[in-house]
Amino acid sequence: MEKPISRRQFLKMTATAASGVAVGVTLPGTVQSQEKSAISKPIVSVVKIKKGNIQNAVERAIDLLGGVSAATGNAESIMLKPNLAVPKPDATTDRAVVGAVARVLKGAKKHVLIGEGSAFAPKLPNGMLCHTKDVEYLKTGQKHVFQKLGYTDLAKQLGIPLVNLHVGDMTFVPVENALVEPFITLHKSLTQIDLLISMPVLKTYQTSQISLSMQNLWGTLPAIEYANPRVSMHDAAAKVEPSGTDSANVDLVRANRVGLSVVDATKAMHGQTIHGVGPHTGTVTKMNLIVAGTHPLPTDMVAAHIMGFESHEIPQIGTFKLARKVGMTPVGLDQIEIRGAKPTEVRKRLKRADSLPWLSGRFVFGPQRCPGETDVDEYGN
Numbered sequence: 397m398e399k400p401i402s403r404r405q406f407l408k409m410t411a412t413a414a415s416g417v418a419v420g421v422t423l424p425g426t427v428q429s430q431e432k433s434a435i436s437k438p439i440v441s442v443v444k445i446k447k448g449n450i451q452n453a454v455e456r457a458i459d460l461l462g463g464v465s466a467a468t469g470n471a472e473s474i475m476l477k478p479n480l481a482v483p484k485p486d487a488t489t490d491r492a493v494v495g496a497v498a499r500v501l502k503g504a505k506k507h508v509l510i511g512e513g514s515a516f517a518p519k520l521p522n523g524m525l526c527h528t529k530d531v532e533y534l535k536t537g538q539k540h541v542f543q544k545l546g547y548t549d550l551a552k553q554l555g556i557p558l559v560n561l562h563v564g565d566m567t568f569v570p571v572e573n574a575l576v577e578p579f580i581t582l583h584k585s586l587t588q589i590d591l592l593i594s595m596p597v598l599k600t601y602q603t604s605q606i607s608l609s610m611q612n613l614w615g616t617l618p619a620i621e622y623a624n625p626r627v628s629m630h631d632a633a634a635k636v637e638p639s640g641t642d643s644a645n646v647d648l649v650r651a652n653r654v655g656l657s658v659v660d661a662t663k664a665m666h667g668q669t670i671h672g673v674g675p676h677t678g679t680v681t682k683m684n685l686i687v688a689g690t691h692p693l694p695t696d697m698v699a700a701h702i703m704g705f706e707s708h709e710i711p712q713i714g715t716f717k718l719a720r721k722v723g724m725t726p727v728g729l730d731q732i733e734i735r736g737a738k739p740t741e742v743r744k745r746l747k748r749a750d751s752l753p754w755l756s757g758r759f760v761f762g763p764q765r766c767p768g769e770t771d772v773d774e775y776g777n
Contacts, residue, residue, distance in 0.1 A: 437733040438726060440689035440698040444737050445662060450686070454496035457658065457688040460735040464504040467656045467690065471590035473507045475559070478660075479596045479612045481515040482676040483544035486665060489597045491546045493660040493686070497593065498554050510551060511585065511592075513561035513615045514541040515625040518766045524759070527623035528766035534562040534619050559585050562619045569651045573722055575643040576633050580651045581621040592616075592654045594692050598664035598683060598703055602752035604641040605713050608699050609657035609692035611641065613648035630754050640754025642714035646722060649692055657695040661685035664703060667747030678749070685742055693719055694732045701729060704745035 441460035445453040461467040468474065476497060478489035494510065501508050516537045517525040528534070538560040542548045551558045565584040571577070586592065596612035604611055614626055622628045634640035662685070665678040687702065689695030697710050707729050710716060726732055 437731060438690050438694040439733045439735060440687065440694050441735045442698065442702070442737045442739060442742060443686045443688075444742065445684040445686065450490070450492045450662065451496045451499065453686045454493065454658065454688075455500055457686045457736070458497075458500055461656075461688060461690060464500060464506075467688075468501070468504075468506070468591055469655065471506070471655075473509075473589045474501055474591045474593060475509040475511045475585070475589045476593050476595055477511055477612060477615060478547075479599075479607075479615065480512045480541050480545055480547070481615070483514075483516075483541045484676050485545060486663070486680045487597070487599075487676040487678075488545055489595050489660045490662050491550045493658070493662065494547075494595055495550050495554065497595065497658050498550075498556060502554065502556075508554075508556045509559055509585070509589070510547060510556060511559035511561050511583070511616075512538070512541070512547075513583075513618060514538055515615070516541065517624045520766075525625065526766040527625075527627045529620050529623050530766060531563055531620065533766070534624065535560065537624075538562055559583065561586070561616055562624070566618055566621065571647045571651050574647050574650075575636055575718060575722065576629070576647050580647065581618060582616055582651065583618055586616055586652060589653060591656065592652050594654055594657045595660060596657075597660045597662075598666075598699060600664075600666040600668065600678070600703065600746060600749040601641075602668055602749045602757065603639045603754050604645065604715055605748065605751075606696065606700050606703070606705075606715070608696040609654075609659060609689075610645040610649055610696055610715055610719075613645070613652055613654065613692075614641075616648065616652055627758075630758070634754040637714070637718070638753040638755070639714050640758075642718050645715045646718045646724070649719075649724075650722075654692055655690060657689050657692045659687040659695060659699050661687050661699065661702065664744075664746055666703065666749070668749040679747065681744065681746060683742075683744065685737070693724055694726050697726070697729060698732060698734060698739060701739050702743045704743060704748075 441457045443453045443457040480488050498508050561583040567584045568579045570579045594609040594612045596608050599607040601607040617626045630640040633644040636643040661683045664681050668678040
């Protein structure tokens with residue numbers, strides 16, 4: 397693991413990384429590009445998947461954003477970040493969607509990687525999930541998730557590397573005007589790429605109402621630092637606001653080099669209850685859509701509307717309220733240019749998750765560190 401910088405060194409660092417943009421790289425939808433083009437609206441595309449052809453839908457969604465060049469700027473090295481929180485297909489990003497985006501980018505001569513840090517954790521005899529930083533467990537667990545969901549085979553087919561964001565060389569990234577912590581530890585590869593594309597699946601969620609492109613960035617937090625399932629970051633965020641999630645969502649967007657987001661809306665998971673805490677429970681409904689946008693915030697706002705949140709409710713969703721607090725835009729749907737299918741034609745009123753502040757559900761994770769287990773099965777049980 398890379399030697400941590402001192403606090404003195406940190407305070408001398410520039411805030412370049414806080415904008416989410418690599419030096420010399422301007423990405424559509426980022427703070428830099430918004431400042432340069434404050435008049436133009438962010439663009440979000442909504443495309444129906446016809447006859448099961450996901451590749452065509454993804455290509456159409458990116459074309460509606462202006463094509464690969466417009467959607468990725470001058471980024472050359474691009475990491476795809478799917479939501480692979482647990483090894484269950486219904487709760488995770490379909491590899492066909494990730495494969496479709498990868499093919500589009502490779503066709504444009506981009507260097508493509510897939511990175512993830514899944515949320516698995518060992519289960520103790522008392523039924524609680526413990527907090528693990530064990531390197532071997534994190535290696536074994538991530539390998540299991542990639543294999544179980546078909547990403548190992550996908551990466552081989554496409555000739556692109558898989559990156560375990562839990563282990564390896566780490567570095568500090570400053571977050572200007574942070575809501576939770578002034579710097580975040582990230583895998584060094586996340587600071588070496590030009591662009592991170594967030595690729596979530598549609599979900600409602602207990603702590604934060606929705607789990608989309610912004611919350612998907614929790615998978616960039618390394619468990620070697622934050623203890624899987626990132627309990628220490630949730631605890632820190634809970635000191636800022638009850639969800640223990642929303643505030644970190646906003647900081648993670650600004651810490652990562654994220655611009656383009658592509659949402660796997662082939663399906664949606666919704667209606668989780670307090671008896672099914674976590675990212676893997678709920679009813680699954682077919683949606684047959686791809687939603688893409690030039691930045692996670694407007695993309696998530698449109699996706700939330702498609703899941704049934706009304707226009708007047710969207711600015712009040714926790715993550716969006718806090719994004720507005722730090723100066724991120726847009727504020728409402730009327731400030732977004734939506735291309736393709738009209739949300740009113742494709743939206744479904746999905747069941748919302750029971751509200752569960754972080755500290756009310758934390759008991760599931762227990763108070764102790766894990767004993768260093770290496771055997772992993774479904775959700776680390």
